[in-house]
Amino acid sequence: MLFIIGISNGQKTSINESIDTLLALDSNRHYSTILSSHEETYSFLLDATKESPVTVVKATSLKAHTLSHYGRYTHFEYTTVGSEVQKCYSSLKMNQAIDYLTAQNEPYYCNKINQEAYGIFDADNEACEKSLFLQGKYSFKELYMTHHYTDVKYLTSSYIPLDVPCLSRTIKFIIPPWLKMDVIPMNLPSYDVLKKDTLIGQTHHTLVSYQFNNILPAYYEDNSVGSSHYIPHLAFVFKSYMYQKEKYPLFEKIQDQYNWYSMLLDQVNNDTLALRPYLTKIIEGKSTEKEQIEAVFYWIQDNIRYVAMENGIKGFRPAAADKVCHDKYGDCKGVSNLAKQMLRMLGLDARLAWIGTHHISADYNYNFPSLANDNHMICALRWKNQIYYLDPTENHIQFGELASRIQGRVALIENGDTYLLDTLPVYPDDHNREIENINVQLKKDTLSCIGIKEYSGESKTLLNRFLFETEKSKIQSHLISFLTDGNRNMKVDTIYHNASNHLSRDEKMVFNYHYLLKNQLIKTPNQLYINLNFDGKIPELEIDSTRKTPLNIDFKKSYDHKISFTIPKGYEISYAPRAVTYYTPDFSINYAYTWNENQIILNKKITFHHFIVRNQYFNEWSLMKDKRGDFCKEYLILNKK
């Protein structure tokens, strides 16, 4: 009897040892609970009478142990469109297995988890949670939960690491003979995977199981890229099903995915008549096609606010163009659809395009059909033998410009019954640029500085967007904080800038400012000691290099700063620090002093060649930061002649 309800001493010792061994691999993190087993089983149901004939039941069973006297393990089941938790059982007592014959459904709690619960994004993703309260070191309880997906296409992947360490993690698929599916391993090389395919008796189901041992939780750090870039997971492709000897496609090919998207577009009733008065006003006085395209694109950016309501099918189906135009808000699909409709009314070949931003790993990019390929929609315009991509959610962007997040990504473009795949261009490193020129002069023992700062590309777009959304009365004080980066030794007295709500998109953003600089100069009877490294921090370089996951810096960019110091009469340069140069495929740096009789110039250039810094360059990243730090600390010396 004891053996049935508990675990024998022999088993206990073995599990405890395995737990200790696993925890020793991750001694930097502390856990209060651990899973000895976690099993996900996917089984499939077919009801051909339904609009979505293939449904899925995911059953999760796990055994949680406490690592101290008290512990709480909380299991989260993430539901999305058309999916919900159905059953939830757990052990009634400590160290007791679930008795499935008598088990009663238990309460669990679901909460919305969209990242901006109070913001402008709304979706129906929820985290349903059930907690197990544990008492006594290594004691355990079991949990069983089922999760029903009413449409197989919404099930796209399963991530291997869990919230706590796990000794044994199994993912099983009971694949019926009528279903054809693929499982694609992603980011798995570091895992010891045991895959088995077994035919189950007379039903001809195939049991495919993936077994992973000693799984530690993934790292989630600030400034990280999306999970699909680096966290091990299995991607699912549900290709087709058979019914009465007929084969019906699910997402076998990209064409199938496109067909479903296309069907959703057909359901949108765009009232172009209602758009006509708006369009007439927008293009008033614009005679050329280019002017008209720009007018439409910029009007949408400036007048339609980004508000996403991605609940249910609206996560996939655009809102009607006339509704978006009237309401003055919409999500990426709504604003792109509005751009498409208005441009078509001008007689242009505008289409919708689905695309995955850099948040999604490049391994997706429509290499296989999956709803996980994209998370964004833009408008593709075929004009003058070229495809122009218009993303109206990118406020203040110029026509013909692309935001970094979609550069190099593959777009799935409408093309009637078929589709086009096109890879978006990638801009050079210095497209997004911050140039600063500072002229420093010594006036009566005080350093007086005149600075000019220019922003172009995405650096400019982001700054312009920030200023546009800042309260009018606070712009000046925000600009001072921005230009001085909070350095109180810089006493700004004047700022001139062309930053305003009406900055033309093809202008660079320019700041001219004057300030006095304190505590950067030491004057002795015969010498001047000065440090010209006082300008703002490079925010990317503030990020700690002791991290585990790739560092996301959002977009490629270059900082090009030049600080000139006019040598006071009667002085000459005696010492200047040595130059620092570093190059890797992800970033490069070049800091150097040059001088002549009248002037000392500090040139500082940092370029990020990639939107991430990959793990293999972390050592160089760290070394570069140290070398740069040493250079920036060093003082110049000028001697009296």
Add this chain to the structure above:
Amino acid sequence: MKYLVGVILYVVSNTIGYSFSQTQLNDWFEKGIYSTKNQHEIPTSWQDASAVILYKQVQHHYVETQQKCHYVTVTSRKIKLQDYASVIRFTTFHHVDPRLFRLHILKNNTFHTLNIDSIAIAETKSPTLKKMVVPDLAIGDIIFIQHIKVTTRRKESQLTFPPHIHLLSYQYPLVAQHIEYHLDKNFYINIKSFNQAPQFSTYQENEKYILYLKDSLRSAFEPLLFDNIYTHYPLYKEQVYFLKKGKIKHTCELIEPEKHINTSPINYQTAQNSFKNYTKKLNRLPFRVIKKELRQLHLISRKELVYLIHYKVKNASLSERDYYTQVRLLLNYFKFDYDIIIASPVYEGGIDETVFFSRIKWLYKVNLKNESVWLMHAHEFQGPNEIDASFQQMKAYKFKHSDASNTELTSIEIPTFHYKNQIQESLHIDINLKTNQTKVVKEKKCFGEAREQYKYYDYAYAMSRHPKLTPEDYQEKFEQPIIVDKVHEEETKVINSGIPTENHKIISLAQTNYQEPLEWTESYTLNHVFSPANKNFVMSLGLLFGVQNTIDLNLIKKFKQTYIGYPKEYKQLLNINIPKGYTPVNLEDFTITFENNVGSIYLNVKFDETKQKLVVIFNKSLSVSIIQSTQWKDFYHLMDLAFDITQKKLLLQKI
């Protein structure tokens, strides 16, 4: 059948949390919107504001029904959107109950009411609370926002509603506002305006008491550094009570129910009477035990006895109320002459302006032969004569314990601590230029208010790290020097911007003698003090003085007084061993003597060539706890200079 339908409707309306019919709610909405429809001119100086509240009306209704008491607030705001930031701000509303919410827009001189159901996100899982998105909103539009909040409580013989403090300024500047209270006949209110806010007027209408306040032209509310909003922003405070006739009890007597509406402060006579209630609880066990212990200490002085009473009673882990009872019993037992003082903190506006009885503190002033000892219960480490900074210099009332029938109150000012020498630091610094490491050994002593603050921080830090501890646990488990060391060490690390403390030792916890300092030593290593300059080094000497608070650069002017805690003086003495072969050069940059109306700074550096030692003295003091607006410039300059000193650099030249 009619009865049955009525019962069902009643059950349904209560099940969904609604106590009022939609007709009643609509009536409130209509009245609210009607009042906002007048024209309102925006002053020229607000043309650059993000948005302007043209009119705001708030109606507070206290309604008695057969079994319940309801508190209903109907708020109507008319706001002009003047930039894109405000358009974004008012585009979405979250967690809104559509039945208690209305939106109207005035666009191009056309007024229209939005259909709330059509702008709510229908798919939200919450049955009542929705997210809403306002369509077609643009700069220049005027948005009318109305919402009703209903709180319902079961009717009892007496009910106390929570106290409220209402600021009269908001995120955006305001042109005009109208605030009303409608009280059914068994509700009573204690209400008063502060800081130049207009007072409420009252009238009676059909057995209802109505109070109203009209206000206009308020600048936007901007909480700023060191501000305590209650000391100077126009506001009013109110607390409402429900009293069923004939069932008036002690708590509510305080608000003079016979007047229904009390717009004057607390009745101190009633406050004094409440002491009598406490004395009925005389013979509790801790009193007997403590009395017995103290009686055995027959050789101690009168002053030490007062101290022992304070510590003994506090260590008995009694509530604040019981502390006062027990201390009073012991003072009586040992025949001390003492006064009972009632006071309220600076952020409540002082004793004459206190509206909420619960915010009044009691203190004892024990009158010894040559001096007085003040006893107060504020936090776990407060000793005798240590009065919370927010009570210092405040007007209070006192009355003699021995004459309970004497209701005549005399005013008294609560004394302030002397701010001199509150924090003393002695730093011994060794430098290794090869490794760029600066080893600091610091001896720190804290007296007076600073001592209490540090001890309280230790306690608060320990409690935050161990949330399951009760204050009693803390007393038991953490008031051992070795454990305090650990807690304090962790806290020091936080103060030193994450630089780990290498050695930490508490020298004195100063638990029983208030004149002793809290004293400890700590050591840490800094690696960012030196910058090379060829063969020489530039030393960021200012960094060794520690972190300096700064004032926002935009805050050069201030129009209101600022409460900055307690007056204080820091004294630092740095002994720095300069490496052989180097000599400090620009010592004249480190000679500063500065004094103004609010404080002083003294900086002096001397280099002893024979010992190769640099001796730095850095003293700074803040001599006031409230900075008047006329003193702000002085305060700003003092803080700016103190920060500037932390940025100063010393050249160590290779000889």
